[in-house]
Amino acid sequence: MMTSASFSNSKYAIVGGGLMGRLLALALAKGGAQVDLFDKGGPDGAHAAARIAAAMLAPLAESAITEASVVRMGLYSLPRWKELIASLTAPVYFQQEGTLILWHHQDVSDAERFAAHLEKNCRSNSGLSAPQKLNNEALREIEPGVADRFNQGLYLPNEGQLDNRQLLDALANELKLQKVNCRWHTEINPSELSKQTSYKAVIDCRGTGAKESWSSGESPNSLRGVRGEVIRLYAPEVKLRRPTRLIHPRYPIYIAPKENDIYVVGATEIESDDLSEMSVRSAMELLSAVYTVHSGFAEARILEMATQCRPTLKNNLPEIRSQKDKGLADLILINGLYRHGFMISPAVLDCALELLEFDTSKTALELGLSLTQDNNRIEVVCA
Structure with missing residues (x-):
């Protein structure tokens, strides 16, 4: 989807080192970017929702209770998980036996x-x-x-699963190998961080820790x-x-x-x-x-x-929101993966990477996500 030099000479900050934050930090670093990752916890991810999960990759089973767009993201993500896991240095248990x-x-x-x-x-x-x-x-x-x-x-x-804890450990190890500046045990406000214009973008992946960013008058789709x-x-x-x-x-x-x-x-x-x-x-x-x-x-x-x-939004669907304000680094909010975090995170990852590189996402449109834009903001919202 992106060349190895897609993000060369760019600097990004990611706040939140759970599943989504680690995947995004690693992809940006491999794309040539300089990445600072901030997280209030440690590399073991003990506080992250991703650590307490079964990590089942089951789009057909989940189709009984979720929207068609989430099912499409799950189908997209299954082969991507194979690619992502194969690229890691440490082994991660992955199974696709239904x-x-x-x-x-x-x-x-x-x-x-x-x-x-x-x-x-x-x-x-x-x-x-x-x-x-x-x-x-x-x-x-x-x-x-x-x-x-x-x-x-x-x-x-064709449905699958992986070992969530092996994956979190393997991603932490890979971040170290890719020289990502991991600031563990560091709590920081992404909005304040966006005032540092050395960053091209600040990406908020804090899950339920980002409630204040999703509950303002401008963002009525509150996080719970x-x-x-x-x-x-x-x-x-x-x-x-x-x-x-x-x-x-x-x-x-x-x-x-x-x-x-x-x-x-x-x-x-x-x-x-x-x-x-x-x-x-x-x-x-x-x-x-x-x-x-x-x-x-x-x-x-x-x-x-x-x-x-x-972390769950009002409609139980994931959302990526990009805020652009003059004089500040772009602020990207990724949240609401709900009970489908492992099933859909590679799809959300690829949409976020396209948004960072092109200010739009063809993959988001193909998977059934709607894009809206005004003078100050682009929103990518699950349809």
């Missing part, structure tokens, strides 16, 4: 509605691969560990946090091969198997900025549900119970 959907007998009507919804979405988007219905024999071949408890399932081909809760388990007896989702009216859980018998389990989505520890009720529901999928989870060891808030 998603398995399961349900108990009493939830068969919900499963039928879910399958019909996915089939309808496939008819309207040729990039999606149609779901495959599995009887017990086919289920046993694809995922033998669950065939004794489930007689049927749904297989969504949506709480997510996950449990990490060590379960050597389970041996699931791919991300598995359980259709259930109360707790539709997901189980994402990582390397070395680690499983990330989650379900809850709460409209709250609360970052306190997981409740007993949430923990019991998650653990009870995961046990119904595979009895081997009874002997699993609980490694971690974690909570985090995903």
Whole structure:
């Protein structure tokens, strides 16, 4: 998309060193730019929403609950993830062996509605691969560990996942190799930073930390946090091969198997900025549900119970906003990736890079993002 010298002789500041900030800092540095990255936390990303995630890359599964533009971004991002991970020095676990959907007998009507919804979405988007219905024999071949408890399932081909924590570590390592000036444990206001005209642009990637920038009268699409809760388990007896989702009216859980018998389990989505520890009720529901999928989870060891808030805009869609004021560095705000951060971040990355280089984005238009412009501002907003 860009040549290695696209950003030569330019200087950028990025505030926020989570997933989006690291991806953008690395791309700009590889493009020849001088990059300063500021983050209130450390290189481990312990405070970032990206660290508490399953990192599933599942555009068809997510099409049941999100807009068509987000699905298109997810489809675009799958091959880009392969390229991005292949370019890193440190290895990152990446898998593209589809998603398995399961349900108990009493939830068969919900499963039928879910399958019909996915089939309808496939008819309207040729990039999606149609779901495959599995009887017990086919289920046993694809995922033998669950065939004794489930007689049927749904297989969504081509979907994937990666290891979010390996990726954050690998990106931090690559930033060091690319000589990005990483100012960890440094909290700074992007608007104040934009007054330093040595920067061509200041890019705000702070997630929920950027609330004040999205809640003014000029920006009514206010930013909020949506709480997510996950449990990490060590379960050597389970041996699931791919991300598995359980259709259930109360707790539709997901189980994402990582390397070395680690499983990330989650379900809850709460409209709250609360970052306190997981409740007993949430923990019991998650653990009870995961046990119904595979009895081997009874002997699993609980490694971690974690909570985090995903940055979410009013419409649950991502947005890139570019503010241009005379005498100041351009100020770019990227936010609202919600629960789809890993699924769509390469698409958002490429749109942001085009915007920085050309003041517009062909990729944004192709993926269904609308561009509006006035004398002082360009906005790229998900349609």
